[in-house]
Amino acid sequence: MSTVTTPDAELMQRLHDEHASALWSFVLRLTNGDRARADDITQETLLRAWRNLDALEPSRGSPRTWLFTVARRIAIDEWRARRIRPEFSTDVLPERPSTTDDTDGILQTWLVADALSRLSEDHRAALVCCYYEGRSVRDAASMLGIPEGTVKSRLHYGLRGLKLALDEMGVNG
């Protein structure tokens, strides 16, 4: 991209490059697939990040956690605002959308998914085989075409790496 010239634009470009995909997947889940709302929430989150760059300092915790938390708050505020606005039909109980009543759970889940997506392909494949597909180390070894010891070692480093990433994001098992 050569159109970007100002430092502000550059900062936004960097934020977008680094976080927009992960944020988009997460927010899309929060809005239950509503792309227009997800786009608004993602943009507002990145704008707030740009205005508060200090908050994204790695020394202050994981930037992803900050972004996901802010996005979640925006989604909830927006949902509440939409609930309040139709003042003239207060006798009609507002629908409670399933998209926001478990946003905290969604946030945690998404932090785990995000951490998983940042593992190396080998480590993730071992975890998928042995945990999500329920294979034994022996089955995984024959499926992946690697020795059993390598499967164990990939699980070991993969799970350790995941735990480190999640500890950093403030997610504890």
Add this chain to the structure above:
Amino acid sequence: MTAHDDGGRYDDPFADSDAAYVLGALSASDRQRYEQHLRECARCASSVRDLAGMPGLLGRVHTDDVRAVPEPPPATQLPQLLAAVARERRRGRRLTTVLVGSVAACLLALATALVVPALTGDRTAGAAAVAMTAAPSAPIRATAQFSSSAWGTRIRLRCTYDGPYPADTYEFVVKGRDGARQQIATWNGAPTGTITVDATTSFAETDIASLLVQTHAGRPVLRLDR
């Protein structure tokens, strides 16, 4: 992982088995051997404790989401963000924008907090009814009861006829302290009895100078000066 831990790995053939064990991927015989080892090896026992919460966390993510290739955000997103950044920069003060934004949000929240109960709630209950003065020849008694709202004032007028009353059309007029005048209700004269008129005005209660009930022709019937 520290050098010390790595050194330990070469001595301990079970050092890598912690994850496979907590994920339940060891065969029955391997598991037995490993559990036997855990009783003797504090370091492995401690790694297993470290990882004990991981299956629960992994379990929060659906298998499909682990395998899914993430969808890229809309292509329009970055250009829109860059335009927003340029707009905010042109306005200059980044901080001011944020503050103005929060103040506006607070005001909006406050306005909503005030308007919503006002629109739904009825606050006439506590207000006292004030007697109005009848014109000399008019066989009528009346009281007015005010209740304030964020949007103005509700006035409940109760008129009692003391005898036969001319079948005229009556107008309820409110005058503001600024001289403005609003007709806030009209009705037809009833034979006898009490009628209740609920009317509303955009004037705040303190801005109301007087109430007037008059005939359509303009003859005053009831009056209340405040």
